[in-house]
Structure formats: structure tokens, C-alpha cells
Amino acid sequence: MFRRDSYKTTGESKILRVAPDEKKHYYIVLDETIFYPKGGGQPSDKGIMAGAGFKLQVKKVMQSGSVIVHWGKLVEGTLENDSFSKVNCEIDWDSRFRMMRRHSTAHLLDHCLSKAMRKDVDASDSWLGDPCYVAYHGPPPSPEVLSQAEEPENRMMSEGRTVGMEVVSMEEATRRFQNETRILQGLPRLEEVRLVTVDGCRSISCGGDAS
Structure with a gap:
């Protein structure tokens, strides 16, 4: 449900x-x-899970396979x-929405930094919790380049750019990125791929929440 x-x-x-x-x-x-x-x-959601005769405070959510x-x-x-118990789940929306906004901001940073450096940047690590950061391979950019990336990112955020999401087949994703080797290499080996597009930026494969 969370991906849809x-x-x-x-x-x-x-x-x-x-x-x-x-x-x-x-x-x-x-x-x-x-x-x-x-x-x-991206940190997991938190929230409440309630069923017949119980309420659970969900603190962590993990995925294995x-x-x-x-x-x-x-x-x-x-x-x-009880294998047949129905439960009602409710996420902590404030936490989810904060992660969504940070996730979208990270995508915008990739886009704007690539434009400023005139080449694709390659993130080595990131964390959207506290403290929030994105780390990149290679030497750090100059203050001038950072300024050239910061200005358009702040402008696009203030404009409230639309964030779109679609799920396509691996075949379709491969066709769309056939001329972009780095993106092709980073595609997950799944039957379907989730693509996210921030208005004005190219689509990317993304498994997280963006808004």
C-alpha cells in the first residue's frame, strides 16, 4: 500500500x-x-496498529527480502x-510528510548539483533522519559551485514543483534510460520499477516516499 x-x-x-x-x-x-x-x-514510518483487544505503538519497520x-x-x-486478525493501521503523518519533503529535496539537490558541476553526481550515502545529509563520491565542490546549485534548488522548492510517480515495467524503464548508463546500472532488478519525476527534472528510479 505504501508504494501505491x-x-x-x-x-x-x-x-x-x-x-x-x-x-x-x-x-x-x-x-x-x-x-x-x-x-x-530513509527512516521507517512510525504509528499505531490496533486490532481486537490490543493497540501497538509501531516504532520501527524493517524489510528482509x-x-x-x-x-x-x-x-x-x-x-x-491469530492469523486471521484484522488490524487498523495509522502512520504518524507529521513524520511521514517530513521524510517525503526531505526525500524530494535530496532529488532536487542531485539535479541542481549535476547542473552546476556540468556532470552527473553520484551519491555515496544519504540519511533523511536527523541529522539529514547526502554524501557524494569525488572531491567536494567549490563554494561557487555550491552557490550555483543552491539558488535554483531554493527557487524550485519555493515554487512548489509538482512531484509525479509512476510504476513501469523493467523493459520500459530500460528503454527510457537506454542512453544513460549510470541510471541503467542503478535500476533495481525487479519486474516493475517505480519512477519519480520532479517537475523540470528528469525521471529517476526511486523506492522511497517523495512529495
Whole structure:
């Protein structure tokens, strides 16, 4: 659910598995989820999961292969391993929206820095939590180049540029980026690829939340 609609804040899911941890904490696997798992430099969502007779404060969400695991503290009631339990989930929207805005800002920084340096920049690391940063391969740019990147990025943010998202087949993504070797090499090896476009910038493959 979280990949289909970044603005979806609530959803109903079914518990597939429950595993107890220490001090009233539990690991829970759902059939589908609105919670974004930690990955790609973006912290996971937080929020509330509530079912018949219990409420769980979701603190972390992790992904291992195709399995997404929620970890949190039981704040009300009791929780049993019931494979047929329906749960209502609600994300912490303030936290999600903050991550979305930071994610979009990071994409804009890539675009504006590439324009200022007249070559594609290659991020080596990033973190959208606190403190938020993006690190790049190669020597640091000069203050003049940074200024040339900062001005258009601030302008585009103040203009409220539209952020679009579409899911395309790997074949279609390969066709679109056939002349851009670096992007092709970075595409995930999946049947479908999620592409994000900030108005005025080229599309990129992205698995996180952007707004």
C-alpha cells in the first residue's frame, strides 16, 4: 500500500505472524502495509496498529527480502498469534510528510548539483533522519559551485514543483534510460520499477516516499 499512495495514512491489514520480543514489544508481519520500511537512506514510518483487544505503538519497520516486519510496543490489551486478525493501521503523518519533503529535496539537490558541476553526481550515502545529509563520491565542490546549485534548488522548492510517480515495467524503464548508463546500472532488478519525476527534472528510479 505504501508504494501505491504516499499520502495514504490509514489502512486495514491482516496479521500473518506475531513474535514476542522483550518488555511488551512484538514483531508483526501483515499481508500488506501502509508503513514504509527503513531503506534507501530513509527512516521507517512510525504509528499505531490496533486490532481486537490490543493497540501497538509501531516504532520501527524493517524489510528482509520480500517480508516487511513491524516492531513496536503493546500499549493496550493483549496480542495473540491469530492469523486471521484484522488490524487498523495509522502512520504518524507529521513524520511521514517530513521524510517525503526531505526525500524530494535530496532529488532536487542531485539535479541542481549535476547542473552546476556540468556532470552527473553520484551519491555515496544519504540519511533523511536527523541529522539529514547526502554524501557524494569525488572531491567536494567549490563554494561557487555550491552557490550555483543552491539558488535554483531554493527557487524550485519555493515554487512548489509538482512531484509525479509512476510504476513501469523493467523493459520500459530500460528503454527510457537506454542512453544513460549510470541510471541503467542503478535500476533495481525487479519486474516493475517505480519512477519519480520532479517537475523540470528528469525521471529517476526511486523506492522511497517523495512529495
